[in-house]
Amino acid sequence: HLGNETAKAELGRAAWRVLHLMTLRFPDKPTADDRETLKNYFHLFARLYPCGECAAHFQKMLKEYPPQTSSRKSASLWLCSLHNKVNERLGKPEFDCLTLDATYDCGCGDNSTNTTT
Numbered sequence: 673h674l675g676n677e678t679a680k681a682e683l684g685r686a687a688w689r690v691l692h693l694m695t696l697r698f699p700d701k702p703t704a705d706d707r708e709t710l711k712n713y714f715h716l717f718a719r720l721y722p723c724g725e726c727a728a729h730f731q732k733m734l735k736e737y738p739p740q741t742s743s744r745k746s747a748s749l750w751l752c753s754l755h756n757k758v759n760e761r762l763g764k765p766e767f768d769c770l771t772l773d774a775t776y777d778c779g780c781g782d783n784s785t786n787t788t789t
């Protein structure tokens with residue numbers, strides 16, 4: 673089913689982009705409420721993600737690797753490493769997480785998205 677695979681890949685690219693940009697805009701010094709919100713977001717996302725096979729696998733990954741929410745840097749590197757585990761499972765190349773800042777731009781203009789400095 674080429675059509676289904678194409679749609680699933682398109683969904684995946686869109687979803688990863690939103691997720692990465694969200695962690696890259698997460699506060700450097702999050703409040704307890706910020707941290708709870710990000711953690712809940714990922715758990716709710718994993719429940720509702722429309723590709724059922726993907727969602728089931730992502731829920732297992734969240735149990736094994738709970739969201740890291742102590743800072744922008746920890747959240748964005750945590751998500752990058754989870755995405756790399758999915759890449760590995762799907763036979764895709766590993767992404768260099770040191771290039772996150774250079775790769776992602778939300779176009780929001782105000783705060784810097786810099787994580788690695």
Ligand code: FAD
Nearest residue numbers: 681684685687688692725726729730752753755756758767
């Ligand atoms: P994608 O993996 O979609 O990545 C898009 C772009 O993000 C890449 O081109 C690269 O620029 C960048 N990138 C790559 N790796 C990283 C990283 N580690 N950190 C930051 N940026 C990175 N598909 C399935 O077939 N089976 C599944 O079980 C499955 N589970 C998924 C679970 C989740 C939570 C999500 C969001 C998607 C899942 N997908 C799954 C879809 C799959 O991960 C890909 O999105 C899809 O196959 C398209 O792959 P792609 O090669 O275009 O790159």
